[in-house]
Amino acid sequence: MAPGFTGSPLDRADHIRHDAEALAAVRGDWRARLLRLDGFDPVVSDDGRLEWTSLADAPDEAELIFLGLLDGKPHFAAAIPGLRTGPGRPPHMFALLDRLRPEEAGTYAAARSVLDWHSRHQFCANCGEQTAMFRAGWGRLCPICSTEHFPRTDPVVIMIAEHDGRALVGRGPNWPPGRFSALAGFMEPGESIEEAVAREIFEEAGVHVSNVRYVASQPWPFPSQLMMACVAEAEDDVITLDTRELQEAIWISRADIKRSLAGDPDAPMVAPPHFAIAHTLLTRWANEA
Structure with a gap:
């Protein structure tokens, strides 16, 4: 996919x-x-x-x-x-x-x-x-x-934490009802992808993670990010929410993610749209087992 x-x-x-x-x-x-x-x-x-x-x-x-x-x-x-x-x-x-x-x-x-x-x-x-x-429009002098000066791309990590067969997803303020997605955040200077993933998950949900693995990337032209999708292993499933970043965060099983991706109206969440890499990330994770 x-x-x-x-x-x-x-x-x-x-x-x-x-x-x-x-x-x-x-x-x-x-x-x-x-x-x-x-x-x-x-x-x-x-x-x-x-x-x-x-x-x-x-x-x-x-x-x-x-x-x-x-x-x-x-x-x-x-x-x-x-x-x-x-x-x-x-x-x-x-x-x-x-x-x-x-x-x-x-x-x-x-x-x-x-x-x-x-x-x-x-x-x-x-x-x-x-x-x-x-340079034909690909720079300014x-x-x-x-x-x-050349067009910039801002690196963003987007990720789920996994624990006991479930994935951590969240929803931001003013999102459509029921919509959940992977957590995400901009990388900061001096960070690796793995460090940014761990920091963002802890900052937004209070969950400590390790063993970060890269899954895929996509450009996101609003205005110009590179979204780098990852999965990390959580030490526990205790959520401490940063309400400035997230309205809610939940743990969700592979079976329920599959139902959400299939558009089941009774699923516990509404999945991200197909063109968002969060959709790709959740699809690949749900199909791992």
Whole structure:
């Protein structure tokens, strides 16, 4: 089971980003396509595909980002000056992602993350001067101090603790009724993945863990995280909840997780959506035995 936002057929063609003549050629290619967006949201066709249009439809003020090649054809996204995203994930995004084919979601994730990065990183972190796009949109360059800036990815650990055949899951404030998921948190400077997993589980649920094992990863483009899914062994099942982070945390059996993943209305939790790596993590753990 592949995690959501992975499996894009996009050939990122990094060599073109460094070659001015090659970049001019793909921009001038009559087959070149531009990603259709509503702000930062995908425009999705009835069959679950991203919609594309001609480069001629790009606004005059837009800067083109070369996403890569699909079936040998150049594909671009338009960065529009002044366009900003709101905090977090838009509330209507789940419905859009439910419609998108998995491989299409992967292409969208790349486009959305880099567009969002440009919208929020207009100025040099070294000297404060306004920067300019370079490397076909995969970087920004300061004209004063020559500092190069590149799209960042923030590492996040997402994990379950296991104890006596059960997994620890939690729910945040204002989540949909009954929805539970794996615990998660940003890695801090100077931490390994294993250390971050142990710290986050203890901070949020008061559970000490060890023997952390990595399961899978996925990009999460809201705005640009790398989610690293893990399982850890809990020393005991006593929960001490941090109510600033979680509204509730419970231990749940493999059988009940399988019922939840199958959409059983009588299951003790509502499972995470299929495109979230928490869904992948719970599925793989539930099927281990």
